[in-house]
Amino acid sequence: MLKTSCFIKRLNENLYCTCKRLQNTTANANQSFRQKAWEAARERYVNYEHVHYSSFLEHNLAPLGKMKHLSPSVFPPLHVLLEIDRKMAPQSIPPYPKNWMEDYEFYAGGSEGDSGLIDSKHGTPDASVSPSTVPCNGCGAHLHCASSSMPGYIPSEIFKGRSDLELRTITCQRCHFLKHYNIALDVEVPASAYVETISRIQDKFALAIIIVDLLDLPGSIWPGMQQVLGAKRPVFLVGNKVDLLPRDSNSYLNHVQNCLKDQFVQHGGFDALNIKNVSLISAKTGFGIEELITKLHKIWQYKGDVYLLGCTNVGKSTLFNILLNSDYCRPEASELVHKATTCAWPGTTLQMLKFPILRPSDMRVYHRFKRLLSERAQRASLEKLRRDQARDSPGATESAQLIGHVGRTFEQRTNVDDAFAMATGTKPITSLNERQKEYRQARWVFDTPGVMQPDQITPLLTTEELLHLQPTRMLKPRALRLAPNMSLFVGGLARIDLIELNSDWAKLFVFTVDILPLLVTDTVQADAIYKRYLGTPLLGVPLPGEDQTRLHRWPGLQCQTEDIVVQSGGPVAKERSEKRLNCDITLSSAGWLGLLLPDNSESVWRVWTPQAAGVYVRQPSLIPLANRLVGKRIRNSLAYNTSKPFVYRK
Numbered sequence: 207m208l209k210t211s212c213f214i215k216r217l218n219e220n221l222y223c224t225c226k227r228l229q230n231t232t233a234n235a236n237q238s239f240r241q242k243a244w245e246a247a248r249e250r251y252v253n254y255e256h257v258h259y260s261s262f263l264e265h266n267l268a269p270l271g272k273m274k275h276l277s278p279s280v281f282p283p284l285h286v287l288l289e290i291d292r293k294m295a296p297q298s299i300p301p302y303p304k305n306w307m308e309d310y311e312f313y314a315g316g317s318e319g320d321s322g323l324i325d326s327k328h329g330t331p332d333a334s335v336s337p338s339t340v341p342c343n344g345c346g347a348h349l350h351c352a353s354s355s356m357p358g359y360i361p362s363e364i365f366k367g368r369s370d371l372e373l374r375t376i377t378c379q380r381c382h383f384l385k386h387y388n389i390a391l392d393v394e395v396p397a398s399a400y401v402e403t404i405s406r407i408q409d410k411f412a413l414a415i416i417i418v419d420l421l422d423l424p425g426s427i428w429p430g431m432q433q434v435l436g437a438k439r440p441v442f443l444v445g446n447k448v449d450l451l452p453r454d455s456n457s458y459l460n461h462v463q464n465c466l467k468d469q470f471v472q473h474g475g476f477d478a479l480n481i482k483n484v485s486l487i488s489a490k491t492g493f494g495i496e497e498l499i500t501k502l503h504k505i506w507q508y509k510g511d512v513y514l515l516g517c518t519n520v521g522k523s524t525l526f527n528i529l530l531n532s533d534y535c536r537p538e539a540s541e542l543v544h545k546a547t548t549c550a551w552p553g554t555t556l557q558m559l560k561f562p563i564l565r566p567s568d569m570r571v572y573h574r575f576k577r578l579l580s581e582r583a584q585r586a587s588l589e590k591l592r593r594d595q596a597r598d599s600p601g602a603t604e605s606a607q608l609i610g611h612v613g614r615t616f617e618q619r620t621n622v623d624d625a626f627a628m629a630t631g632t633k634p635i636t637s638l639n640e641r642q643k644e645y646r647q648a649r650w651v652f653d654t655p656g657v658m659q660p661d662q663i664t665p666l667l668t669t670e671e672l673l674h675l676q677p678t679r680m681l682k683p684r685a686l687r688l689a690p691n692m693s694l695f696v697g698g699l700a701r702i703d704l705i706e707l708n709s710d711w712a713k714l715f716v717f718t719v720d721i722l723p724l725l726v727t728d729t730v731q732a733d734a735i736y737k738r739y740l741g742t743p744l745l746g747v748p749l750p751g752e753d754q755t756r757l758h759r760w761p762g763l764q765c766q767t768e769d770i771v772v773q774s775g776g777p778v779a780k781e782r783s784e785k786r787l788n789c790d791i792t793l794s795s796a797g798w799l800g801l802l803l804p805d806n807s808e809s810v811w812r813v814w815t816p817q818a819a820g821v822y823v824r825q826p827s828l829i830p831l832a833n834r835l836v837g838k839r840i841r842n843s844l845a846y847n848t849s850k851p852f853v854y855r856k
Contacts, residue, residue: 247842251263251281253283253284257725258728259844260281260723261845262743262744263744264845287742287743306383307364311376312376329351329360329362330363331351331359331362332352333352335362335365337349337350338370339370340373341559342377343545344378344385345378347378349378351365354379360376360378360379404513404515404655407513408436412511413482413512414439414441416431416443416474417444418445418516419517419521420445420486421451421797422520422794422795424472424792425661425662425820426517427469427474428657430475431515432474432476439476440482442482442502443466443470443483443484444484445462445463449490449493449607450488451828452680452682454829454830454835458829462828465824465828466484467481483505487525488607489525496578503574508563512649512652513651514652514654517659517662519656526653528612530543530561533570533615534651535651536561536563537616543561558653558654559653560652562649563650570615577613577615581611585610592605593605603682661820663699663819667747670749670751671747674719674747681718681719682835683800683829683835684720685715685845685846686844686845686846688704688711689711690704690706693726693727694714694726695745696718696722697718697723697724697746698740699796700763700793700796701736702791703732703811703812704729704811706809707809712803715800715801715829715832717798717829718793718797719797723744761816763814764815765818766812767818770810770811770813771809772809772811772823774804774807774809775805784833784834785802786826786831788825789826790823791822792821796815798824800828835848
């Protein structure tokens with residue numbers, strides 16, 4: 207945010223000298239007022255040939271018009287923007303912190319002769335030391351010091367001489383860097399290893415909780431899951447990140463739930479009879495978690511183990527951590543089982559993590575019901591307060607996001623020996639011993655590794671780029687008008703061409719993070735525009751970074767073999783007069799587009815993504831009344847106002 211403010215300030219200083227250019231120009235007297243205004247608006251892009259709209263230029267130069275009561279006459283050329291961005295770039299930070307091994311309690315340091323190894327990236331591997339059978343607390347991989355490229359590695363300076371009890375208190379180097387430095391280290395894990403790990407449950411009587419990312423639907427549904435789990439596997443379908451979806455009607459959750467079930471049956475290979483329950487949750491805010499636990503107690507009860515399954519980066523580990531501190535986990539185990547490592551980088555969990563389930567007896571279910579009933583009034587008051595705040599402040603998306611509280615009913619520890627009692631000595635209990643008598647017949651919740659879906663583009667992105675694409679607040683659809691032979695770039699990750707349309711305009715709703723720029727250009731010049739502005743602020747992601755070869759390694763955009771044909775029928779009498787979106791076009795992990803065509807029209811679209819992956823036509827649209835969430839069209843522009851991210855009317 208500070209860098210953006212400084213960037214705008216420097217840009218304003220370079221632009222102020224050219225602000226009065228249009229005011230002194232004389233338009234053709236024969237032109238109408240609209241023609242004069244449109245030419246004046248197009249004059250701003252004189253330095254960007256064939257560009258009709260750029261959200262980066264429009265939004266970053268808007269403060270100049272408010273401060274000077276002027277309209278920027280000409281956007282500065284690209285080299286001026288790049289020069290300012292270069293000056294405002296932060297100082298390079300070394301990717302690996304010095305002396306990172308000192309964060310570990312068991313690291314004793316090195317001698318002067320070994321001082322070079324202390325600051326090294328991976329410490330000292332020692333293949334002669336046998337690996338342990340102790341899993342990492344964060345990812346589940348067995349700890350060792352043989353090779354830094356294998357999962358579960360920790361340096362030999364820390365690993366040697368440690369007992370199993372001591373190893374249970376530490377995490378591997380990869381989880382340590384993810385947790386403390388937000389740096390993802392590469393490890394060699396073949397894709398078949400993930401499938402092999404999950405396929406162990408094929409012959410087990412267990413429940414599969416399949417988690418799907420609602421922002422990447424159906425791209426986060428693994429097509430081969432039914433073959434691995436079996437055709438008769440009972441399934442709880444869970445849609446995560448529902449708090450980030452904009453609210454277009456009071457019943458939008460029911461519509462999202464139906465869309466999730468339809469897409470899962472269509473792309474997941476399961477029959478509708480396998481699905482025992484469909485839930486919408488937010489593993490980040492806790493919304494829907496208590497209802498999910500109630501359904502697990504009611505439907506599945508204590509019949510067998512439970513496995514959290516899904517593609518990478520859908521929120522399995524985050525849900526695992528929430529359930530670990532809820533009524534679904536045995537109270538004494540919550541403090542002994544370590545939380546799973548969570549990060550925006552996909553594939554954080556490499557082996558299975560688990561915790562024991564609290565048996566839902568009738569008395570426990572009754573006490574839990576009493577707690578939820580006593581908290582109902584408090585939750586309703588908080589929800590009413592947040593809605594009032596959202597109405598008073600239309601831009602406060604945080605107040606409109608769905609939140610929930612996950613509490614504990616059973617805090618009393620039972621059947622646990624006092625670690626500091628005289629009879630048992632002073633040896634503290636630091637880990638869960640599943641061989642104890644009380645855990646022999648227990649049922650367990652397993653956090654499984656994520657499977658990389660072929661249509662996900664996350665393996666092509668860096669950690670910094672992934673953080674740019676992770677939404678932190680409710681999505682606000684950005685609406686644009688597109689004419690035939692125009693193309694829309696969604697950052698550098700997708701391109702949409704409107705090939706044919708038997709009307710003047712089509713309306714597009716872009717559901718992505720706000721930081722991802724939009725750029726409209728002529729289709730004929732789209733390839734040249736992409737090459738020219740790739741790696742610049744006009745396209746954003748992919749970021750050029752300090753490595754000059756980053757853009758050379760970028761695969762670019764490829765189109766699908768077949769174009770997408772979308773038709774719009776005539777007006778149909780419905781309960782609501784608002785027009786519903788015709789369909790959605792998904793753009794892999796970047797987001798999706800909603801199409802709203804004029805009545806009785808037919809259009810042909812061509813979609814480009816990296817490796818032509820993740821493009822689906824989704825009907826019905828996930829947010830069908832998105833037209834409610836945008837304002838009027840901005841005068842002399844292709845864009846619409848985005849001042850209403852949600853509504854509460856019926």
